[in-house]
Amino acid sequence: MPKRQDLKDILIIGAGPIVIGQGCEFDYSGAQACSALREEGYRVILVNSNPATIMTDPQMADATYIEPIEWRTVERIIAVEKPDALLPTMGGQTALNCALDLERHGILKKYNVEMIGAKKTAIDKAEDRDLFRAAMLKIGLDMPKAAVAHNLEDAHRIQEEVGFPTIIRPSFTMGGSGGGIAYNKQEFVEICERGLDLSPTNELLIEESILGWKEFEMEVVRDSKDNCIIICSIENFDPMGIHTGDSITIAPAQTLTDKEYQVMRNASLAVLREIGVDTGGSNVQFAVNPKDGRLNIIEMNPRVSRSSALASKATGFPIAKIAAKLAVGYTLDELGNDITGGKTPASFEPSIDYVVTKIPRFAFEKFTSADARLTTQMKSVGEVMAIASTFQESLQKALRSLETDKSGLDPIMDLSAADARNKIRSECIGAHAQRIFYLADAFRLGMSLKEVFDLSKIDPWFLAQIKDIVTTEKQTNGTHVSDVDAEQMFDLKRKGFSDARLAHLFCCSESSVRERRKALGIKPVFKRVDSCAGEFDTQTAYLYSTYQQQCESKPTNRKKIMILGGGPNRIGQGIEFDYCCVHASLALRADGFETIMVNCNPETVSTDYDISDRLYFEPLTLEDVLAVIEIENPHGIIVHYGGQTPLKLATALEKAGANIIGTSPDAIDLAEDRARFSKMLQDLDLQQPLNGTANSPEQARAIADAIGFPLVVRPSYVLGGRAMEIVYDKDSLDHYMHTAVQVSNDSPVLLDSFLDHAIEVDIDVICDGKDVVIGGIMQHIEPAGIHSGDSACSLPPYSLSTDVLDKMRAQVIAMAKRLNVIGLMNAQLAYQDNEIYVIEVNPRASRTVPFVSKAIGVPIANIAARVMLGSSLKQQGFLNEITPQHFSVKEAVFPFNKFLGVDPILGPEMRSTGEVMGIGDNFASAFDKAQLAAGGRAPENGRVFVSLRKLDRNDLVDLGKRLDKQGFSLVATRSNKEALTAAGLECEMVNKVSEGSPHIIDMIKNDNIDLIINSTEDMQGAEDSAEIRRQALVHKVVCTTTVAAAFAMLDGLKSDSKIKVRSLQSITSKGA
């Protein structure tokens, strides 16, 4: 059937901010869906609150709404745009839930909007545990014993039937959030209570444990004519019990015979048919008992997912794009398989002739008090994927892609330690993020395959591969690198050993390994991902490196630019950088350059083979990047767009003769090297907070004496605010120096005077060497001291005077010129007591670039990329800063609900995973929208608990008055209460916890508090009040930890944000 003619306008709902369980894979799927539908001539209306996405670029849809994904807001959009259909399957659980809300509230019926891709009944059947179970039993598929509970009583009854360990899964939560495995009654009650609360339907599935079974996934696509195809099978390395998002996974499945595979295939198709997924992609998950092959079905997702993004990248079959076309009526046989140039139809099953390994990336170092054990609730924040000829090569490539200082299957512990064996045994059983390394250490310690299997339940096939890697590395013992012959070197490289890993094994430098290897004539070849195992020719340059004979890269003689991506998403470096890389590629392609993308993150738009002329799916290590440079010999390399990942390669790449275009590596170093940077600021007559560098606790104290407290302290060797703290006195400084960091001459500690109560500002600029244009000035809502990535901000600034802003402009322009920036630069400044301080300058694309671009309506990453290629700002007609008439507010989104027990207080260490944007006529309404989009909008009235630190007490009365006026009733502990009553405000007094029950925690637990405003002094103060914030999180009470945010919130509550929605296109057309 060709496409439907009765549809004209289609609404796509995005996935909103990046959170754990919902990453930038939905930007990839959403962007594909937008292009696919527009290509067919439909008018696409998009709603997504996440400005860092490619899909919210104004040219991706006909009407783009960066608005909260919440049914009331979406109704307003529907009322304006009058779409014929709604495609809810591209934006993860967020979009599905929103679509169901719209349906439930009769909105779709009211405006006559048809849901395409998946119907309500199908979504319900797939997501509702009872309905799903019944459906599976109907088609003869087994499921683990389980039943649904709506309260604790039910839960207990069911638990007795299924026994311990028990799996608990709340319904309708993303990433399995709130679920877990209980080994005893106490854990069971804890998880059930949490799950009941998190599930929007107060529903839990209490399930028999099939821990240790093998886990598989099938990615299925179905069309309206019931043609069904399997795109990819995926086998989880980690057996059942660990969320698939947190598992190492391998495509295709490795340990199934054809008979078993076909049974699973048939079951997958039966599931889609029974659930009633009319068209599109779905994911079906299975468990297999390794002892007898018994097959159980675990769940299915009637939409594109993280796994479908992975499957698309693993096979070269673009699931989301095809799913979008199927949703408007096409059938698979009518669509072409793009990767073979349309020579074959989309109605086939990809065959792959390589091995794909995905490894999740975790951020437990940011949440030190969180339970780091991997369970059925997803905790990873990103992932990498590697493609290679064999599992070993692919695994070791993936491990070095992670950027966790591992060059492969590195040893992780001291095997001579007395308790080494016990430690390894326990790490093999209870999986943590590093289990893979402990497995290798187990073999290094001489443990048998059977023993490791008994502990880990990981399929022996995989364990044997790891054991062989360990055996192979042992064979290098005592060999000098110059004695390695070609055969041994090839064998090592074929098994995926990186030059860096070999350098460890041969006790030499990485460059000596590389020299020896090259002298032996051994280098990687590049092969193509073609979806058909070589059966058909492909012109698509989607490549991976491997050590085999034949190279298929066929580089061209065009003028080419290579862009290095950002690697795995992590806190501090995420989708924003991918956005920039994609923009660079698109801009330069449009200008006639051949663009070459190098990246290893399967979730991203940049690793869509359509984006660049050539895609190398490779780790971003020096070795791997140099290999691509050698074969491609690009005219220039852009290292400034992928965050720190490519930036840290800049110097080495330049040394190796590569041409880094744009801002020079030396300028990057100038901005990063503290001494050089301070000198530069002195020369420019700019000031920065007083600072010093300490190589010992004694030095630190001396510096503190000179500068004074408070101080920001951090180790010099980490980025993104890792282990950064604010200390207010000598004791806390000593404590920090002795416990938090390992200080030494090699890794000194940096101390900066902390600017308390300062206003922080982020400024993005483009400089072409001659002109400097301000992209945007963002005033932070939270004060300096809160990591800029975690702070909300407003563009344009909402309270700084023109005079101050002009001074800031002048300073930033001076610095850009001095650094000789060619491209983007980001500066962070602080304003305190009429003084401007330079906090930090980064001569590269920053996290705020997409936000700025959307706020001002100009794609600055795009312009800057052209600048790097020599097109001046003047030539591009971008010489004046744009100050929009409307306000845009960015708000950060945090993963605290996945790490219950962690204090959700903001600080100098970044912990947010994503961001949302609110747009309004004024600051207040933009802020309010951002809060709503972030899921943290305060109630309009009720009981507010106010507890301010001494430094904020000047604001207490003012805040109290405004809360009172808004209609809140005030609750406070003694000292705050006294101050408020003294000002004539009514205020209820409540005990501190230390004063005994009934105290504030009791009130929160009893749902007697609707809003919390709580700022804290220092570490001790923060610890004392941490429980308040933790409980607020558990009981979903909005909690604000800065006074500035509280005022902004109050402004927002009064605004008109609840009425007005606007598309980016309408803003731009009105003119900025």
Add this chain to the structure above:
Amino acid sequence: MLQNALLALEDGQIFKGKSIGINGQAKGEVVFNTSMTGYQEILTDPSYTQQIVVLTYPHIGNTGTNSVDEESGKIYASGLIIRDLALISSNWRSQMSLSDYLLAHNIIAISEIDTRALTRHLREYGALKGYIVTGDNTNEAMAVKKAQSFAGLKNMDLAKVVSTTEQYQFNQAPHSLATNKYTNPTTKKFKVVVYDYGVKKNILRMLVERGCVLTVVNAQKPAAEVLAMNPDGVFLSNGPGDPKSCNYAIDNIKTLLEKNLPIFGICLGHQLLSLASGAKTKKMKFGHHGANHPVQDLQTKQVMITSQNHGFAVAEENLGKHLKITHRSLFDNSIQGVSVIAKKAFGFQGHPEASPGPHDMSALFDTFITEMKK
């Protein structure tokens, strides 16, 4: 350490790897198969007679081998070429590792080959004659000559070579994974004679499953003798070699067609049925060998993913007036299914019995049963 081994192709290409089967040498037509599962079924499929199989999926041997997954009593392929042999077998049904299985069946095999390079070469130049030899210091020029000396499959009648010499009854129904036992057929309704041109066991099992009582006969069994058995239907099996060299079979089928018996042909059987109905066959460039081929039912427009294994095909030209095309490949539009006009006879080029491969086409067996019910 594994012994060295090399593959020489008739065009002079040499691929070097390690021997993972017996020592020695083998000749054959080199073909690639893109199925990611089912190496044991492929090796034991009689249709691979005189062919050296290249598997494009890199890890082979992962699940070992077992007696249930054999499609015949022995390995028919003359050699196996892979990239990486599994270090261990891991599957609850595994009885023997692949390398032991290769040794037990006297098969030559090479691993550590750049199978993608080899596949792309075959795609470009078509299926080529090849020669595998194990050991060090092989004379490469000599090896190429040996490859060239292989007679090739064109005009080769191999069906009669692999066919059963003894007529036999077959009554084993398909294996169930759930019980790890062979199932029991519920009914025994139809007497079916199976012409064995190199039949795969799963075809027989699927017929038994549907109530057929099978008598498997030699490829050259005269039609008259078959008719004397008074069958409800005749099945024409898959098999190796060039169909147009099997004159005896074509003649027999013509006779059967005159009697208007229900006839179902698979692969070689389909080609022979077409030849008997006046069509021509041709050698394909590199054939279809895989488990991901889309085939469209021209009547319903439904697309099925099929298992394929053929190097010859029914030619589009001069199809004659007796055949109706029922199915086409969406990869190259080639003829995948025919029915004989005004007869109860039909053929399918791919493998509805799968094994290995998807089960999407299994309904064709039901069609055959329906024809017999009429």
